[in-house]
Amino acid sequence: GAQRIEALVVQHGAATLTRYLEELLSYTERRTRAAFAEFPDGTFGAEMFMDGDGVTDEPVKLAAIVTVDKGRVSVDLTGCDEQRKSPTNATSSQTYSGVVYVLKCLIDPDIPVNDGFYRLIDIRSRPGSVVHAQHPAAVAAGWEIAMQLCDLLFRALAPALPDRVVAGTKGCVCNIAFGGMNPASGEYFTYYETIAGGYGATLTTDGMDAVQAHFQNTENAPVEETEANYPVRILRYELIENSEGGGRHRGGLGVRRDYTFPGHAPSFSILSDKARFAPWGLFGGEAARPAKYILNPETEQSRELPSKITFQLAPGDVVSVQTPGGGGTRSALERPAEDVARDVALGKISAERARAVYGVVVDAATQTLDAAATAAERARRA
Incomplete structure (x- = not known):
């Protein structure tokens, strides 16, 4: 890689190469800004809890406030718990990775990932918290926290981007x-x-x-x-x-x-x-x-x-x-009855759950859908 960069410098000159590299970053920034501008402006928040930290049974609180403003996104994590005397802490870099992953998932996958993308993302965290642990905190479970932050941010942004979240x-x-x-x-x-x-x-x-x-x-x-x-x-x-x-x-x-x-x-x-x-x-x-x-x-x-x-x-x-x-x-009652019956036949859900949760009646022995009984069951629960 270094040799090829050197060859480009020799062939085109350092000034020209630098100009092109800067344009690559600017191109990414323009596309990212346009993508974030599709998000509705506003502030969106959510919180969640993790299991006990491995030393105590006290749940670990994670809280996020996401602000979208004219093509920029800010994520405030200062409401997360203090770092723990356990491995359930994340470094700031682990936290950063989780946040930018989510934002990349929400925009065009063809947009490059480089500094032009990162320029438009601001992350605030509190040093000494579970998402910004300080030495000598243990961080073996840091990726557990980063993983949970991904879910949390999708949840926070669900009202704004319902067709893009999970x-x-x-x-x-x-x-x-x-x-x-x-x-x-x-x-x-x-x-x-x-x-x-x-x-x-x-x-x-x-x-x-x-x-x-x-x-x-x-x-x-x-x-x-x-x-x-x-x-x-x-x-x-x-x-x-x-x-x-x-x-x-x-x-x-x-x-x-x-x-x-x-x-x-x-x-x-x-x-x-x-x-x-x-x-x-x-x-x-x-x-x-x-x-x-x-x-x-x-x-x-x-x-x-x-x-x-x-x-x-x-x-x-x-x-x-x-x-x-x-x-x-x-609502589970909106799921097509045929899809529910297929899940029963594949052993993914039981016939009892099909009826209790989805309002779909499937014969447990033959694994066949009873359309009339299903219509009656769903009408009763409408």
Whole structure:
């Protein structure tokens, strides 16, 4: 790269190259300003809460006020909580990344990303807060906060840009790690992955099932590869039935992944969120199923775990990580009955939920739609 820049200087001269580079930035600024000018001017705000921070059970407050003014956007995050004595803090750069990601999502994707784009965005945060942590704060969960800020800003801007935003997404990175001594080799090992969840619906589309949200571009870790390289067994890896937020357009489904460790008992860490505060719906849509983190599920020893914990397993323990779904948009009673019946046939929702949430009657045995009973059910609830 440096050599090619030097070649351009030799070929065209430094002054000419500088002029062209400045024009590239100015071009981006002009297009970004025009895109932001399409936003209605005004001030829009929202707040939300994260689960306990990993040291205390006190929820973490995030608050955003977005001001749009003649092609500029300002985001005020000074209402966010003080930084915590835990890893649930974000650096100012992590916060910045989350904010500019959202604003880029709301404009023409062909607009370049360079300083011409960033010039029109102002971000205010308070040093010493959870979105602008100061040394020596721990920031291992900083991306959890940045991820939540993305959802928060979409929520804040929903009244202004209803056709461009998404309902609440899985909204957490869902960091999972475990480690110990491999009983086969006698060597120490450690393993880390993140788990997908449901995406929020828009006013025109369903949310996607089992995806990483927003800027989290991590990939799926296949069961076969994981078990071949680490002393772990994945007992279940599946979509969670009925985890979507209901709506005319439903949210995506969350994911369940269960771990056990034959012949040994490693340390296990969860650094995640959304167990106490579910991904929300928008415009009359319903919230999704929240996350669940369970030790020894479906047994007499079953107990729910917090979303941020490190603990020592006992031999034979099973850890179930169940990520949240995505929120829905508009009333679930508006969803086409055929779409609901298809979701039942695919095992995404149960026949009972189809009737209770969507007002759609599907025969559980044959998985066929009863159009007459559906019309009567929806008329009764109109």
